[in-house]
Amino acid sequence: xxxxxxxxxxxRAETKPHKFCPGCGHGIILKFLGEAIDELEIQxxxxxxxxxxxxxxxxxFFNLDSVQTHHGRTIPVMTGIKRARPELIxxxxxxxxGGYSIGTQHMVSAAARNEKITAILANNTQYAMTGGQMAPTxxxxxxxETSPYGREPELTGYPLQGPEMVSAITPDGAYVxxxxxxxxxxxxxxxxxxxxxxxxxxxxxxxxxxxxxxTNWRTNAKDTWSFIENEMSKxxxxxxxxxxxxxxxxxx
Amino acid sequence: xxxxxxxxxxxxxMTGNEVVAWAAIAAKADIMYGYPITPQNEIMHYWTRxxxxxxxxxxxxxxxxxxxxxxxxxxxxxRKAFTATxxxxxxxxxxxxxxxxxxxxxxxVVIQQRGGPSTATVIYSQQEVTLTTLGGNGxxxxxxxxxxxxxxxxxxxxxxxxxxxxxxxxxxxLGDGYQxxxxxxxxxxxxxxxGMQIIEPQAYVGLAGVPGRDRPPxxxxxxxxxxxxxxxxxxxxxxxFERIAPEVAEFQAENTDDADLVVxxxxxxxxxxxxxxxxxxxxxxxxxxxRPVTLRPLPVQQIKELSAGVGKILVVESAYGQLARLFKEVxxxxxxxxxxxxxxxxxxxxxxxxxxxxGLLEPVLRQPRLRKASFG
Amino acid sequence: xxxxxKDRIVEAYIGEYAAGKSEAALSRAxxxxxxGRKVTLVDLDIVEPCYTLRPVQKELMxxxxxxxxxxxxxxxxxxxxxxxxxxxxxxxxRRPGDVILDIGYGVAGSKTLKLLEGADEDxxxxxxxxxxxxxxxxxxxxxxxxHVREMGKVDGLINNTHLGGETTVEVVQEGxxxxxxxxKNLGLPVVATTAPAFIAGQIGSVDCLxxxxxxxxxxxxxxxx
Numbered sequence: 001x002x003x004x005x006x007x008x009x010x011x012r013a014e015t016k017p018h019k020f021c022p023g024c025g026h027g028i029i030l031k032f033l034g035e036a037i038d039e040l041e042i043q044x045x046x047x048x049x050x051x052x053x054x055x056x057x058x059x060x061f062f063n064l065d066s067v068q069t070h071h072g073r074t075i076p077v078m079t080g081i082k083r084a085r086p087e088l089i090x091x092x093x094x095x096x097x098g099g100y101s102i103g104t105q106h107m108v109s110a111a112a113r114n115e116k117i118t119a120i121l122a123n124n125t126q127y128a129m130t131g132g133q134m135a136p137t138x139x140x141x142x143x144x145e146t147s148p149y150g151r152e153p154e155l156t157g158y159p160l161q162g163p164e165m166v167s168a169i170t171p172d173g174a175y176v177x178x179x180x181x182x183x184x185x186x187x188x189x190x191x192x193x194x195x196x197x198x199x200x201x202x203x204x205x206x207x208x209x210x211x212x213x214x215t216n217w218r219t220n221a222k223d224t225w226s227f228i229e230n231e232m233s234k235x236x237x238x239x240x241x242x243x244x245x246x247x248x249x250x251x252x
Numbered sequence: 253x254x255x256x257x258x259x260x261x262x263x264x265x266m267t268g269n270e271v272v273a274w275a276a277i278a279a280k281a282d283i284m285y286g287y288p289i290t291p292q293n294e295i296m297h298y299w300t301r302x303x304x305x306x307x308x309x310x311x312x313x314x315x316x317x318x319x320x321x322x323x324x325x326x327x328x329x330x331r332k333a334f335t336a337t338x339x340x341x342x343x344x345x346x347x348x349x350x351x352x353x354x355x356x357x358x359x360x361v362v363i364q365q366r367g368g369p370s371t372a373t374v375i376y377s378q379q380e381v382t383l384t385t386l387g388g389n390g391x392x393x394x395x396x397x398x399x400x401x402x403x404x405x406x407x408x409x410x411x412x413x414x415x416x417x418x419x420x421x422x423x424x425x426l427g428d429g430y431q432x433x434x435x436x437x438x439x440x441x442x443x444x445x446x447g448m449q450i451i452e453p454q455a456y457v458g459l460a461g462v463p464g465r466d467r468p469p470x471x472x473x474x475x476x477x478x479x480x481x482x483x484x485x486x487x488x489x490x491x492x493f494e495r496i497a498p499e500v501a502e503f504q505a506e507n508t509d510d511a512d513l514v515v516x517x518x519x520x521x522x523x524x525x526x527x528x529x530x531x532x533x534x535x536x537x538x539x540x541x542x543r544p545v546t547l548r549p550l551p552v553q554q555i556k557e558l559s560a561g562v563g564k565i566l567v568v569e570s571a572y573g574q575l576a577r578l579f580k581e582v583x584x585x586x587x588x589x590x591x592x593x594x595x596x597x598x599x600x601x602x603x604x605x606x607x608x609x610x611g612l613l614e615p616v617l618r619q620p621r622l623r624k625a626s627f628g
Numbered sequence: 629x630x631x632x633x634k635d636r637i638v639e640a641y642i643g644e645y646a647a648g649k650s651e652a653a654l655s656r657a658x659x660x661x662x663x664g665r666k667v668t669l670v671d672l673d674i675v676e677p678c679y680t681l682r683p684v685q686k687e688l689m690x691x692x693x694x695x696x697x698x699x700x701x702x703x704x705x706x707x708x709x710x711x712x713x714x715x716x717x718x719x720x721x722r723r724p725g726d727v728i729l730d731i732g733y734g735v736a737g738s739k740t741l742k743l744l745e746g747a748d749e750d751x752x753x754x755x756x757x758x759x760x761x762x763x764x765x766x767x768x769x770x771x772x773x774x775h776v777r778e779m780g781k782v783d784g785l786i787n788n789t790h791l792g793g794e795t796t797v798e799v800v801q802e803g804x805x806x807x808x809x810x811x812k813n814l815g816l817p818v819v820a821t822t823a824p825a826f827i828a829g830q831i832g833s834v835d836c837l838x839x840x841x842x843x844x845x846x847x848x849x850x851x852x853x
Contacts (some may be wrong), residue, residue, distance in 0.1 A: 080325020
């Protein structure tokens, strides 16, 4: 048997191999989330909440106490846990439909309150589990099942700028970044900082990860990477947007 | 200083919403999540005033979806969490409560019914019975106490926390705008002083030890893959709900044995029903009353016996048949003729009930009976 | 008639939720009207009003009190977000004669008076805090002192201790004791003990601590919503 890549300690081996599609970005994001949890040694006090959409397949992914919630409602469930037991580290894991569409009011309000939870959002530019419909993040011209002739911004708007929005409305203490599965070092760094920011009690922490959905994009490996690196990057700027004590994210 | 208040039984004078806040303190609730809506606001007003004195917590959320889902989070963290709402807020509350129903979460929600449908009035109705007992996409596996006065609001709010944490079904205290705002005396007390055992909460997540090393991880879900899997889950829970129903169900009845007619009403309307029946009895009429205290589960056995043993039943409510529908489903097969006095969104006085009863007791000679139904 | 009138009475009734402010205010207005005085009674209950002057204003007007209050049917969604203030209320202190202000409850306390033109400089304005010791938040001497201090400007207290239909002379007198001690602590007078007419009759013209007794009109029980 060929040597297997090392699994994070916080992963649950019994539920592997996981059920995400070949080439899906979730596995990559969750791997670095697992490594960050391991390195911070917080496995005994993390509560992992996952949304509806493909993200719900992570409900038994970790050796972490976990709650699979409703579509868009992971942020309030994790907020409820955090407010009741502030010593716990609460992670809300969701897709772009959950965070930017059906659950936007929760994202906005948790950010504005500087709720001390960590939200991680996988942006794959469409609703994947329901078969590839248009999402707030769908690129102009991108064909989906509900934009069969390509997204027309005149009719349906431009891709929602989530981290920029969260950055604009969070008070000091918030951590906000956009990462990409195309930049693993930056992705892992952002996830770790987003957890550290909660551990330090600074405020709301938010990481959007540009992710892949070859299944609904109908792309091979090469085209998948090309879509992330060449198409998504035109609309979504990767990088740290706001971090406590750095002066980043201030109006200017 | 305020802690002294709860150290001894005391006769006090309050509005219903305040009563709920004090009862939640007495029940050792830890945290309230809430969103403003009339007529439940003073529950939040008084809870927030009591929070620092009793070391409690409060979060004002962005809407009732969030109030419900944060309450779900609070109970999963092992804390006694509750929320309160009304009307359109109750509509939104159904989504989180369906999650609580599926995951057997002991949420406590206080509903102060207002007029419906839609925004309607901020004042009063009994039009949230269907929503509260059977709302959400599910089977109505909830426990709903319908109170009639401030003492009951106090008693049943305390009881609701115990019931929720004992049976792990979402539990509701169903009041209304009148009860919310009315003022009347009641006795506040510490449940322990009356020998009541306060049930301690237990965490669903955030358990001791490292998951996967010291213990299995706590993985909670509300999604199922296959129809068979869901069928098994729901059947199991439904069987348990039906098993506990007889010990949860509560009712109040008087003079039903020899009655020609029994008046059925719940909540604040029961006050008018009782007064009307007592007055009619004094006038020599053979009437009685039956009041379900739990609207879900209903006192099934007692309703079946009643509808098999009495000639006429008059269902009275400030809604267009929401209690009557629940009641008739249980009464099906009985011989009683069931008639109605429906007053959606408006209060009902004892005089109005008595007049309706008298009309039913006198044989109607003026017109042939074409239809059985008679509407308020 | 000049606004400046030496024996002009301007009183604002404030206090805890359900302390009995409206009943005390309207009883005072009726008492003054019965003496042949010109009286305006103003509804300033703006936090979740429920027992308000609105339903009884016609009866009050028939008994010689001028009332500034909305009628429920005039205002869509009353209670939704507190209540709107009737424009005339803002100018109430400019009216000739006595003015009795029924201020609702709320964390603002007597700050609600800032909504009235001339409240800052009206030399006759007296703010009276109505207290019922049967209400848990104001059941003890120290709590009342804390409560009144949070209210802002207060010029006197009213003992309105009662238990609704269960009120007895003893209940009222016990409240008088606690509230009089609180008033001494605050350096304020007890303006009156108020009680339903039949109880007031049993107590006499002064309560057990010498505070004057005012009978209540008992109209607010009709004023629900």
